[in-house]
Amino acid sequence: MANMLYFMGFLALSCYLALASDPSPLQDFCVAAPNGQVFVNGQFCKDPKLVTENDFFFSGLNKPGNTANPLGSKVTPVNVAQIPGLNTLGISAARIDFAPYGLNPPHIHPRGTEILTVLEGTLYVGFVTSNTENRLVTKVLQKGDVFVFPQGLIHFQRNAGYGNAVAIAALSSQNPGVITVANSLFGSKPPIADDVLAKAFQVDKSVVDHLQSQFWMDN
Known part of the structure; x- marks a missing residue:
C-alpha cells in the first residue's frame, strides 16, 4: 500500500510538472533587468530595492494597431519585453486589431494557452487538434464572446464582419512565443x-x- 501511494504521488507530481507552463515564482517578483545579478526564468532580476511602479505598468492598449499591411491585422503584445515585472509571473496579454477581412494567420504559441475576448466586431476563429485527429474546431464570435486556444496548437482569427474588429488576448506565459x-x-x-x-x-x-x-x- 505504501508503495502504491508513493507511486500515485509521484505520478501526480509528474503530470503536474508536465502540464505546468512557466515555473511558479518563489518570491514576490523578479523584475527583468539587463544589469541584474540573479538570473531567473530567462531574465536577470532587478534589485528589489530599485523596483518602481513603472516596472509593472504599460500604457497604450487603447490605441488601435496599424492594420495597413498584407494581413490586415496587427498584434500589440504586452509580455515581459514590455512589462519587466511580468518575469516569473506566468501571464501576458495582447491587443489584436483587424481591418475588414483581416487575418491573424495560423500560428502557434509554444509556451502558453490563449484566451481571447472580442471587444468589437465579429471574428471567425479556430484551432486544429494534434495529428491523432487533425480536427478543426471553429466558432464565430461576437462582441463579448470568449474563446480558448490550447497551448501548442495551430490557431487563427479572421475578421468576419464588414467593419473593424478588436480583441484582447490573455496568455498563460510571460513570453508565450509565436511561430x-x-x-x-x-x-x-x-x-x-x-x-x-x-x-x-x-x-x-x-x-x-x-x-x-x-x-x-x-x-
Missing part, C-alpha cells in the same frame, strides 16, 4: 530545401520556390 506557420516554413533563413517542402506538401518544387520568394511578414 507563424507560413513564415516558419517558407520564410526561414536560410530557406528549407525546396525538395523537402515539396515532398511534405505533395506539390511541385516550383510551387515551393514561388512561396519562398514571397515576403512573409510577422504579425
